[in-house]
Amino acid sequence: MIINHPILGPRDFQEFTYLGDASLIDRPDWQADNAADQFHDYLYLRDNPAGEHRELWFHEQGDRSWLVVTRNTVTHEILNVELARDVARARGRSK
Amino acid sequence: MGKFDNHGLKAISPLGGYEPRVDVFTGLQIREVTDRALASLAARQGSENAVKSAAASYLGGALPEPAGWGEHGVFSAWWMGPDLWMISAPHDSHELMAADLKQAVGEAGSVVEQTDGWCRFDMEGPRCFDVLERLCNANVRAGKAGDATRTSMEHLGVFLLCQAPGQVYSIIGPRSSAASLHHALVAAAKSVI
Numbered sequence: 349m350i351i352n353h354p355i356l357g358p359r360d361f362q363e364f365t366y367l368g369d370a371s372l373i374d375r376p377d378w379q380a381d382n383a384a385d386q387f388h389d390y391l392y393l394r395d396n397p398a399g400e401h402r403e404l405w406f407h408e409q410g411d412r413s414w415l416v417v418t419r420n421t422v423t424h425e426i427l428n429v430e431l432a433r434d435v436a437r438a439r440g441r442s443k
Numbered sequence: 444m445g446k447f448d449n450h451g452l453k454a455i456s457p458l459g460g461y462e463p464r465v466d467v468f469t470g471l472q473i474r475e476v477t478d479r480a481l482a483s484l485a486a487r488q489g490s491e492n493a494v495k496s497a498a499a500s501y502l503g504g505a506l507p508e509p510a511g512w513g514e515h516g517v518f519s520a521w522w523m524g525p526d527l528w529m530i531s532a533p534h535d536s537h538e539l540m541a542a543d544l545k546q547a548v549g550e551a552g553s554v555v556e557q558t559d560g561w562c563r564f565d566m567e568g569p570r571c572f573d574v575l576e577r578l579c580n581a582n583v584r585a586g587k588a589g590d591a592t593r594t595s596m597e598h599l600g601v602f603l604l605c606q607a608p609g610q611v612y613s614i615i616g617p618r619s620s621a622a623s624l625h626h627a628l629v630a631a632a633k634s635v636i
Contacts, residue, residue, distance in 0.1 A: 355509045355525065360580055363595070386588035411509075411593040431525065 352429050363409040369394050370402035373436050395424045398422050457562035457621035466629055468636045471568035473628050480534040481557040482541035486526040490551035501547035512591035512604050521591035562621035563627055566612045575634045597627035
């Protein structure tokens with residue numbers, strides 16, 4: 349697979365490590381009243397789609413940036429690559 | 444003479460020698476470089492432009508673009524990642540560069556002294572392509588002067604700076620693995636030449 353890094357261009361996937369579902373960005377508020385339930389869902393409940401999936405990848409052997417990669421789990425086609433910090437900021441995650 | 448100048452200690456290079464190591468092959472030289480001071484510069488969130496302009500006035504020129512490196516007088520700098528650069532200068536004249544750089548950028552950026560965290564090997568000669576293409580998956584034959592690529596050699600994360608395509612490169616890796624990196628460079632050179 350080739351991952352088209354938003355800054356550096358096409359890079360071999362061996363330079364990257366995989367973390368998991370991009371929903372990990374949406375970490376619950378630990379001070380919320382139902383924080384325990386929210387963290388249960390955050391930690392244990394994952395969709396497992398056959399098709400498009402948004403994932404967190406780390407460019408470990410490169411510029412050390414976190415990426416959100418949209419990948420088709422059936423064909424391994426990579427549809428979109430974004431910097432995770434841009435995604436997080438767009439969701440109001442980064443202060 | 445300062446009160447700490449008479450310590451009687453002698454600095455050793457990342458490979459453990461008193462003098463930088465040089466390995467010579469037909470058409471290739473691998474030279475340990477030990478005379479550079481290093482400091483990393485990270486822009487704090489929202490201060491990216493402030494850091495760039497403060498660093499530009501300190502260095503005498505703009506910070507390099509992504510995947511690039513450049514020189515301004517005695518300073519050189521390379522891009523390490525988003526909003527993160529490494530600054531380099533001659534150690535003898537700029538031993539306190541990290542403190543000076545922090546003064547220059549103020550609250551806009553974070554500076555970390557990096558001099559003893561890295562080892563550097565310069566590779567020179569017409570066989571550079573043949574050796575580098577066995578060491579890493581950077582596309583060196585398509586590269587140009589001014590490229591700074593973070594890649595891996597011998598399972599070590601390294602920076603590969605191209606000074607002259609196919610002729611002169613700098614390889615900067617973790618100092619604690621200097622001997623492993625050096626072994627990889629020499630082994631690759633021996634397998635080619």
